[in-house]
Amino acid sequence: MSEAEQTEEKPFNPGDVVQLKSGGAKMTVAWCEDYQGIISVFCHWFATACRRGKRMRISSPPLR
Numbered sequence: 001m002s003e004a005e006q007t008e009e010k011p012f013n014p015g016d017v018v019q020l021k022s023g024g025a026k027m028t029v030a031w032c033e034d035y036q037g038i039i040s041v042f043c044h045w046f047a048t049a050c051r052r053g054k055r056m057r058i059s060s061p062p063l064r
Contacts, residue, residue, distance in 0.1 A: 012041050018063040027056065 012018060016029040018041070027043035034040075040059045047054050 011039060012063070018043065020058075021062045030055070 012029045012032055014029055014031055017026050018029060019026050025045045025047070027045040030042045030044050032039060032041050038059055040057055041063065043056050043058065045054050045056075046052075
């Protein structure tokens, strides 16, 4: 890993609570990846309707 990659910050950190800009459930960031300049954010949330935990990968995240 180059020095530039080590010092580059991710837009979100594990444990951050985020939500899609269009609305929806609040989600907790599990981890972020940067692959060839495309940021992916992996999130977890609990869906009360089905009483199950859910996981989602969001690329170029429209999150707030």
